[in-house]
Amino acid sequence: MTDINKKFPKDFIWGAATASYQIEGAYNEDGRGESIWDRFSHTPGKTLDGDTGDVACNHYHLWRDDIKLMKGLGLQAYRFSIAWPRILPSGTGSINEAGIDFYSKLVDELLEVGIKPYATLYHWDLPQALQDKGGWPARMVVDAFVEYTDVITRALGDRIKDWITLNEPWVSAFVGYQDGRHAPGHTSQDEAILASHHLLLSHGRSVPVIRNNVKDANVGITLNLTPKVPASPSIADKKAAIWEDGYVNRWFLDPISSRGYPEDMVKSYNKDMSFVQQGDMDEIEVPIDFLGVNYYTRNIARSQVVPEKENLPQTVFREGEITEMDWEVYPQSLYDLLGRLRFEYNFPSIYITENGAAFPDEVNGDGEVHDPSRVSYIQTHLESVNKAIQIGVPVHGYFVWSLLDNFEWGFGYSKRFGIVHVDYKTQKRTLKSSAKWYQNKIQENV
Numbered sequence: 001m002t003d004i005n006k007k008f009p010k011d012f013i014w015g016a017a018t019a020s021y022q023i024e025g026a027y028n029e030d031g032r033g034e035s036i037w038d039r040f041s042h043t044p045g046k047t048l049d050g051d052t053g054d055v056a057c058n059h060y061h062l063w064r065d066d067i068k069l070m071k072g073l074g075l076q077a078y079r080f081s082i083a084w085p086r087i088l089p090s091g092t093g094s095i096n097e098a099g100i101d102f103y104s105k106l107v108d109e110l111l112e113v114g115i116k117p118y119a120t121l122y123h124w125d126l127p128q129a130l131q132d133k134g135g136w137p138a139r140m141v142v143d144a145f146v147e148y149t150d151v152i153t154r155a156l157g158d159r160i161k162d163w164i165t166l167n168e169p170w171v172s173a174f175v176g177y178q179d180g181r182h183a184p185g186h187t188s189q190d191e192a193i194l195a196s197h198h199l200l201l202s203h204g205r206s207v208p209v210i211r212n213n214v215k216d217a218n219v220g221i222t223l224n225l226t227p228k229v230p231a232s233p234s235i236a237d238k239k240a241a242i243w244e245d246g247y248v249n250r251w252f253l254d255p256i257s258s259r260g261y262p263e264d265m266v267k268s269y270n271k272d273m274s275f276v277q278q279g280d281m282d283e284i285e286v287p288i289d290f291l292g293v294n295y296y297t298r299n300i301a302r303s304q305v306v307p308e309k310e311n312l313p314q315t316v317f318r319e320g321e322i323t324e325m326d327w328e329v330y331p332q333s334l335y336d337l338l339g340r341l342r343f344e345y346n347f348p349s350i351y352i353t354e355n356g357a358a359f360p361d362e363v364n365g366d367g368e369v370h371d372p373s374r375v376s377y378i379q380t381h382l383e384s385v386n387k388a389i390q391i392g393v394p395v396h397g398y399f400v401w402s403l404l405d406n407f408e409w410g411f412g413y414s415k416r417f418g419i420v421h422v423d424y425k426t427q428k429r430t431l432k433s434s435a436k437w438y439q440n441k442i443q444e445n446v
């Protein structure tokens with residue numbers, strides 16, 4: 001029997017996560033180059049209300065205060081991403097020392113106050129100069145990524161030991177190049193598939209570079225994983241769930257687990273796969289120290305192939321609370337997913353690198369932000385993690401998404417994921433009830 005009240009292991013890491021473009025602002029300061037998200041968000045009609053990350057949470061200037069906040073919350077770790085265009089404004093070639101300096105100071109201060117830095121190399125802000133050469137669908141990007149990895153891990157690898165190569169490559173490839181909802185806003189499935197391969201190859205090739213530059217490195221990749229559940233017991237719905245699982249989850253899980261691209265998906269896409277060159281798959285399956293899991297919700301899969309009236313009636317419906325993103329709150333699926341990652345894929349170590357929810361938070365008359373739905377979300381998902389650990393899943397840490405309310409990509413500033421509220425006019429930070437709850441939870445467990 002598992003016990004949701006059992007304390008977490010003593011060495012479990014308690015953290016919070018953010019990403020460069022979503023919080024930093026200072027988009028054109030100190031030599032930072034243009035990223036695809038600058039270009040995209042500055043293009044009329046691409047983001048809600050034309051919001052951009054130009055200022056965001058102004059973390060580039062307020063980082064000292066933000067670290068104080070983290071310290072006050074008792075965080076043991078902070079996951080942030082490095083903006084590639086701050087380091088190499090043109091993607092390759094000349095290095096911007098001011099950019100390195102920003103992260104160097106941030107890391108020094110984190111270590112000074114006892115917070116472990118977990119750095120993500122790529123959280124979607126590709127230098128626009130590389131997009132101009134074809135972006136992720138072009139193979140040249142792999143060498144560029146390796147160059148960037150080499151530069152930044154040489155500079156910070158003496159102090160950052162925990163590195164995540166990519167955040168959610170499915171989103172970069174398919175939302176950016178196929179659905180067009182994210183930068184660079186293209187709508188080509190061919191490009192998306194090429195992009196996914198070059199993202200994975202960039203990951204595979206950069207892992208040895210990190211290990212070479214960082215003594216005692218702990219290296220992983222973060223995937224967004226969404227369990228898919230058939231809407232009815234019909235064969236058609238089961239097939240739909242398997243397809244969607246292949247599209248979002250297995251397309252990335254399988255290649256990094258020495259299984260290659262899933263055959264059913266290769267068949268379904270029916271593309272010329274000659275872009276996969278000899279040796280690529282060996283590089284992609286390089287052993288990693290951990291898998292980063294970003295989990296938010298499950299999806300119910302209904303076949304679009306069989307007309308509704310010929311399918312079995314739907315028997316599985318959303319039953320959890322629905323968040324501002326229109327995502328169902330369903331913590332049981334996190335437990336199931338973690339079991340799958342351990343017992344089907346055998347990952348040696350797992351971190352929950354993102355988990356959280358957007359709700360319409362407001363500062364009340366007393367200057368407080370009560371967010372009971374978020375408290376319940378975090379609590380129930382931590383219970384799933386706890387149960388998973390008890391059945392033998394090696395989950396070693398949890399990073400709530402997000403430390404701060406921030407720029408939620410195409411949704412601009414309309415979705416608040418933070419445990420800390422940000423007033424974007426004044427940049428005032430206010431701890432929400434969830435931040436205080438999390439602070440207590442950490443204290444109880446360390």
Ligand code: IFM
Binds near residue numbers: 019408
């Ligand atoms: O805000 C994003 C983050 O950048 C990547 N993972 C999902 C979050 C919520 O949508």
